Amino acid sequence: MGRSANLPRGLVERFRARGGTWPDDTGCALLHVDMDAFYASVEIRDHPELAGKPVVVGGTAHRGVVASANYLAREYGVRSAMPTSHARRLAPHAVFVPPNFARYQEVSRGVMAIFRDITPLVEPLSLDEAFLDVGGALRRLRSSPGAVAQEIRRQVEQAHGITCSVGVAPTKFLAKLASGLCKPDGMMVVPKAAVLEFLHPLPVSALWGVGKRTAEQLDRVGLETIADVAATPLPRLRRVVGAALAEHLHALAQGLDDRPVVPSTREKSIGAEETFEVDHFDRALLRRELLRLSERSTATLRARGLRGRTVSIKVRFADFTTITRSKTLRVPTDVAQEVYRTASALLDEQVPPGAVRLIGVRVEQLVEGDGGEQLMFDAPERGWRDAEQAADQARTRFGTAAVRPASLLTSAPVRPNAPQPGPDRAAEPGPPIRDH
Numbered sequence: 001m002g003r004s005a006n007l008p009r010g011l012v013e014r015f016r017a018r019g020g021t022w023p024d025d026t027g028c029a030l031l032h033v034d035m036d037a038f039y040a041s042v043e044i045r046d047h048p049e050l051a052g053k054p055v056v057v058g059g060t061a062h063r064g065v066v067a068s069a070n071y072l073a074r075e076y077g078v079r080s081a082m083p084t085s086h087a088r089r090l091a092p093h094a095v096f097v098p099p100n101f102a103r104y105q106e107v108s109r110g111v112m113a114i115f116r117d118i119t120p121l122v123e124p125l126s127l128d129e130a131f132l133d134v135g136g137a138l139r140r141l142r143s144s145p146g147a148v149a150q151e152i153r154r155q156v157e158q159a160h161g162i163t164c165s166v167g168v169a170p171t172k173f174l175a176k177l178a179s180g181l182c183k184p185d186g187m188m189v190v191p192k193a194a195v196l197e198f199l200h201p202l203p204v205s206a207l208w209g210v211g212k213r214t215a216e217q218l219d220r221v222g223l224e225t226i227a228d229v230a231a232t233p234l235p236r237l238r239r240v241v242g243a244a245l246a247e248h249l250h251a252l253a254q255g256l257d258d259r260p261v262v263p264s265t266r267e268k269s270i271g272a273e274e275t276f277e278v279d280h281f282d283r284a285l286l287r288r289e290l291l292r293l294s295e296r297s298t299a300t301l302r303a304r305g306l307r308g309r310t311v312s313i314k315v316r317f318a319d320f321t322t323i324t325r326s327k328t329l330r331v332p333t334d335v336a337q338e339v340y341r342t343a344s345a346l347l348d349e350q351v352p353p354g355a356v357r358l359i360g361v362r363v364e365q366l367v368e369g370d371g372g373e374q375l376m377f378d379a380p381e382r383g384w385r386d387a388e389q390a391a392d393q394a395r396t397r398f399g400t401a402a403v404r405p406a407s408l409l410t411s412a413p414v415r416p417n418a419p420q421p422g423p424d425r426a427a428e429p430g431p432p433i434r435d436h
Helices: 013-015 038-046 084-090 102-118 135-141 145-160 171-181 192-199 212-220 226-231 234-241 243-253 283-303 336-350 383-396
Strands: 030-035 055-058 066-069 093-099 121-127 131-134 164-168 187-189 271-282 304-318 322-333 356-368
Touching: 013 145, 013 171, 013 187, 030 145, 038 055, 055 084, 055 171, 055 243, 066 084, 093 171, 102 121, 102 131, 121 322, 131 234, 135 145, 135 243, 145 164, 145 187, 171 187, 171 192, 187 383, 192 383, 212 234, 226 243, 226 356, 234 243, 243 383, 271 304, 283 304, 283 336, 283 356, 322 336, 322 356, 336 356
Parallel strands: 055 093, 164 187
Antiparallel strands: 030 131, 030 164, 055 066, 121 131, 271 356, 304 322, 304 356
């Protein structure tokens, strides 16, 4: 839920850690650690001249979206996933920075390594947040959950120059809620004996699974706080929001959440996409963008020790019709050239002509391990994978622009100042999919 003006007065302060003191953390073995404005914080760390300024990370083009904003920018209403054009209107004096995802992934790996040095029970939710179960590590560390949380905050800041916020609680739901309420650079402990005291005064929007529409449904029948939901008989709650959601919300409102930390959650797919500043008909330009996106996606696969069997492309046309097309390979791959060849063939053979607003590449059916590259009769002695691994090492050492295919040496992506002329296209029906 994060910080909110709707919170009861004094609630956050009663549970927030102050200096070296915090509420009783007995039985609070679950931690939720969340980096503070992660992408923006990394950019400010790497570019000290940005300190003290509102910083927005995201697509700098007209159609881009905000990926991250520091807290100075948020004071002007800038939020993640907001169109960049809207963010510029809210904070025209802010510094807008293009994202450097390779750098963020590098920092994320370092942060997650700190977590795993403390406990093997780490469940990453994204690059910048994770659940930890430190119950089994407390005796070895001769520590308490709150002290472990403080040590994590210290190590992250010392090693990576960024801050994080930590929620300490007996359940995952409460730990995540607490980390959001103590941002930025804070720690909050929800004692096992005070769960309902902490939870019940909060607005219903704090419940996991309650979005804007559900909050409005609950408000219409007079349910404004979590205490109201907890006191509502299940049959009545089912009539308001449906059976499955009612039982879920009723349990959370009672402070019940038995989900364990699951460290082995496997990613289902990895990909990248680009929204163009103007619509494009030019297939050569689209294929060049597919190559760029294939390079990004497979670099992530190799960094995580994964390969994928299915290559899919996503195309959104000017009228917002969105289609996906995919092909399953005989052998899983993490080679950019193979992903690109497949994606390019899908574009040429299965996507009708038209003005393209967005294009994306995704590799699915992921498997772990290094099973070796598929051999071909005409393959050179050392294949594409060797070259791409060497390029990975060069980029790690000298930056993401150190090595790239010759066809990508132009600025990326090419964005002319006006839409290109092209044939009209009737909207083709196809399954809409959400942006990643």
